[in-house]
Amino acid sequence: MERSVTPLERGVLGGLAVFRYLAWAWMAVVLWVSRDELGHPAAALGLCAATAAASLALGAASRWRPALLFRPEVVAAEVGLGAALLVADGWVYGGPHRVALGSAWPIAGALAAGIAGGPVGGAAAGVVIGLGRYGGTRLDDLGSPGLLSLLSTTFLYALAGGAAGLVMRRLQQATDEIAAARAREEVARTLHDGVLQTLAVVQRRSTDSDLAELARTQERELRQFLFGIDRAPGDLLAELRQAAATATARHGLAVEVTAVDDPGEIPADAVRALVGAVGEALTNASKHGDATRAVVFVDPDDDGVQVSVNDDGSGFDVDAVPEGVGLGRSIRGRVAEVGGQVQVRSAPGRGTEVRLTLPR
Incomplete structure (x- = not known):
């Protein structure tokens, strides 16, 4: 043969x-x-x-x-x-x-x-x-x-x-690597539009705690399989997806990571700072905002890259509530060390948006 x-x-x-x-x-x-x-x-x-x-x-x-x-x-x-x-x-x-x-x-x-x-x-x-x-x-x-x-x-x-x-x-x-990446991307797109969304609906609407936990576990494992394998060190999108999977495992927060375009090459220390800040924002959304879902949005352009975390939590009055250690040190401090800026937008009952901006 x-x-x-x-x-x-x-x-x-x-x-x-x-x-x-x-x-x-x-x-x-x-x-x-x-x-x-x-x-x-x-x-x-x-x-x-x-x-x-x-x-x-x-x-x-x-x-x-x-x-x-x-x-x-x-x-x-x-x-x-x-x-x-x-x-x-x-x-x-x-x-x-x-x-x-x-x-x-x-x-x-x-x-x-x-x-x-x-x-x-x-x-x-x-x-x-x-x-x-x-x-x-x-x-x-x-x-x-x-x-x-x-x-x-x-x-x-x-x-x-x-x-x-x-x-x-x-x-x-x-x-072979390009073909595998394209195949995985196509599978991820198909599953995201069907299976992952179905699992998310089951988690939100099910009154059976065991069924909801099973759906949460399956969603986490599927996201890890689709987005967490073969990730290169310093790959911002892959690291953010890993942070999202961690937030789901620890807090039961359903997190979606989406990007306008590939952010390209970003220094490793900047990636660590952004991912750490996003992880802290997701933790705050779950612990303090009682959020059930969050979206991490990546928007790169010629001037730099913006990463925003939007949750459906209870929100708060930004002017009236003092910043805690999580926001002040773990988010603002991390991003400031690599030359970035942080903006927080929130209102009671309207969720919270944490926007991280990193110049090129």
Whole structure:
């Protein structure tokens, strides 16, 4: 059973096929220009024809059956042909010549091995092709290049193959991560519009405390699964979702985190300050405002980022009630330390909004 080939691999194999065609075309031009220097023209034409056939066959495979190009025997055949071109170089010309037989075409073998076998496979193929040049010098009666030249050629072939394998692996990892993130985002959007909202309704309306607690637990675990896994350190949205899940677990407060856009890169200390302040605001909403729901809203722009916490609690008179330690130190103090500002808007019976503003 043939392995599956990803769209990324198909695209890379297609690009490699174009490289082979162009390398063969240049090889044909070089042979034509240097035809008077050939000592065995028939052998040169034969190798040129074999290279053309290989280029066409591998190019067709990259389009119709790309999985074939990952088979060890196919990769070995291409590497072998590239090494054979270098081995036959001195003998085919039989005298001084300006460009090696095959020119750039043998590099394709190292690149193909890197794509199929990773950095180690690509580097090993490059060494084999480099040894082909050493073998070619043994057939050349006019003397061989120095050891440094041979080592340099081998190193360059190995470097090309190893780099191709490394780049291919990193591209595939990045593609997989992007696909996973998109899939998780789509699942999160679907569940948020259905399951999460249903669980929130059950918590608010159920008269059965056990059922309400079960719905709360399920909502918390689902939010943790959707938004809490694979979060990068310093990711503001992921950290806020974690803070929301914590508030739900500790206080039974249903918290929704929403954002106008990705806030982008924010210093780690600023993220910690904002998340800590939001966590304290959610605690205050539950303990002092008897809130049942809260929304954390993130609004980034060119000037900075605003994070607001809106709850449906009892609210209070901002001018009449003195600020406690939670608001004064845990919220204002944290945000002020990173150069931000805090605004509190509230009124009795109308809930509370805590707005945190952080400049760029």
